Each structure stands twice: as structure tokens, then as C-alpha cells.
Amino acid sequence: MMQRGSWKLVALCGLVLFGSVAVLAAPTVVLNEVAWGGTAAGSQDEWIELRNCTGAAVDLTGWVLLIGETRIPLSVVAEGTVEVRASTIEANGFFLLERTDDTTVSDLTADLLYKGSLSNSGADLVLQDAAGNTVDQIVCGEAGWPAGCASSGSVPFATMERVDPVAMGDVWRTNDGLIACGLDAAGNKIVGTPRAANSATVNYMKDPRVQLLGPVAGTSACPVTVQWQAVDPDGSAAGLEISIFVRSAGAEDWTLVVEHLANQGSFGWDCSALPKGASYEVKVMATDRDRRIGSATSEAFTLR
Numbered sequence: 001m002m003q004r005g006s007w008k009l010v011a012l013c014g015l016v017l018f019g020s021v022a023v024l025a026a027p028t029v030v031l032n033e034v035a036w037g038g039t040a041a042g043s044q045d046e047w048i049e050l051r052n053c054t055g056a057a058v059d060l061t062g063w064v065l066l067i068g069e070t071r072i073p074l075s076v077v078a079e080g081t082v083e084v085r086a087s088t089i090e091a092n093g094f095f096l097l098e099r100t101d102d103t104t105v106s107d108l109t110a111d112l113l114y115k116g117s118l119s120n121s122g123a124d125l126v127l128q129d130a131a132g133n134t135v136d137q138i139v140c141g142e143a144g145w146p147a148g149c150a151s152s153g154s155v156p157f158a159t160m161e162r163v164d165p166v167a168m169g170d171v172w173r174t175n176d177g178l179i180a181c182g183l184d185a186a187g188n189k190i191v192g193t194p195r196a197a198n199s200a201t202v203n204y205m206k207d208p209r210v211q212l213l214g215p216v217a218g219t220s221a222c223p224v225t226v227q228w229q230a231v232d233p234d235g236s237a238a239g240l241e242i243s244i245f246v247r248s249a250g251a252e253d254w255t256l257v258v259e260h261l262a263n264q265g266s267f268g269w270d271c272s273a274l275p276k277g278a279s280y281e282v283k284v285m286a287t288d289r290d291r292r293i294g295s296a297t298s299e300a301f302t303l304r
Helices: 199-206
Strands: 003-012 013-024 030-036 047-053 062-065 070-074 081-084 094-099 112-114 123-127 134-138 160-162 170-174 209-214 218-220 224-231 243-246 255-261 266-269 279-287 293-295 301-303
Touching: 030 243, 123 266, 160 199, 170 199, 209 279, 224 243, 224 279, 243 266, 255 266
Parallel strands: 094 112, 209 293, 218 301
Antiparallel strands: 003 013, 030 047, 030 160, 047 094, 062 070, 062 123, 081 112, 123 134, 160 170, 209 224, 224 266, 243 255, 243 279, 279 293, 279 301
């Protein structure tokens, strides 16, 4: 059941941000960030972050993190666990696991040191509680990691970040390279956010959000009515600038239809010059006063 208007507190590299967001029933502890590509100091310098999504401390006694066949107990030194420094996650806090030693994130103290590796082609991670229940998991399968970069990625050594497990569930993004903190073993800035709010989470709390109400899948007569709802989480919806684009269904490039619209939520698109019987997609893009962008794309529809 979705609850609206809940207040969320997020710590960002020492800052505190507030935002009004729609939230789902809160999970307890989640896999929040994965540095599967390592860091600029070494591809073997991998780390994993858990996040407590509740307002109470969580005791990890008896909990286990599985990386493939490797078992990492979170409260005792055994199997894949090298050293345990803490076995509790504070309310709304983070739990940092570093591979092999505590120099991976050199300016932060790890909660746990482990042995084992994260393959660049993907790995299945399963977080289990003391009763053996699966609390959270990442299943890569043949598709590989859903986000993040190794040395050759668009943002080299960027971590894989959970957007917001409360509001969006199992959705991941690559760290944007702008919102980052922490230092690697060589003193380089880490392209991630150990012990802090993910860049994806911060952007989700600030970027405009667009819900496209029409056109819908099926057939549409000309003119096509484009309808949307747009909100700005950190500003007024009235301050959004709306642009509308169209493309042939499945095409790569978009064509601008109209821009500089006020946020009235409806536009009649004169598509009479386009071939009937062909399929198209519409995208509505909202830009806020800080030039942050959010968009939504329609399902394919056929002109008649």
C-alpha cells in the first residue's frame, strides 16, 4: 500500500536533505551500493554497502551475505568473514563491507572485512537474516550488473547505486560522478557514496517527475491529445518547462514537437502530416529552474 506525503531524511556527505516523497511499505535492510568494479587504486578494491531503512537499530547477529557460493557471516569471523568491527546498523544508517583490508575506502572505517570477489560479468548477492529468510537480493543472471562501471565504463569505477528502496524498490543507477565522497587506497576520490546518500537517491529527490496519461497503446486519431502530470520534488510544479517529442516506434532519435509549454498538462498535437497506419511514441520532458530534467515516454500507438 503506497503512503503519500511521508518525510524522508537523507545524509549526503555530511549534509542533511529533506524531501517529501511517496513511499512504499519500508523494507528493513537492503543492499544499497556495490563497488563491483573496484576503485582507481585497484580493480580488486571492491566494497558493498548495506542500508537500514528503518527508524530503529537492526542487530545483524546471525545474518549472512552470500556472494555466489561465498558465505559472509555479518557478526562472526568465519568462512568469508575476515574481521567484524560492528554487527549493528544504526537507525537509517549504513553498514560498510570492504574486501580483504580496510584501505579500500581509506578515510572511513569498515564495519566488516571479507574475502571473495565480485565478477565484472555479474554476481548474485543474497542478504539473509538470522532465520535464513532472504531480506534482499541482486540476481544478475546472464544480463550482468544492472548498473555501475569498471575501468572502461562511461564513468570509470562508478558504483552501482539503489535509487530509493522505499519508493522505487529494486531500481539501480550508476553513480553520476558528481555526487560522491570517500577516498580510495591511493587517495583518489571514490566515484560513489560510502556511508552517505547515493547520487541516484539525491537526484530522485530533486529531478522533476512526469507521469504520461495519454496517448495510450492502441490507435489514436489526429490530433493526438498528449496529457501528463508533472511535479518538482524540490520546487513548484508551476516552475516546470514542458517539451514534447515524437519518434517512430523503436527509432533512436526524437523530433521536437513543441517546447516552452507551461505546466497545464494537456496539448493537442497536429500530426496530420504524418503517415496514417504507422506507430509512434511520445515523450514529455519537464525541466525545472535548476535545469534538472525528468521525462516519461508513452507506449507505442498507431495513427488512424
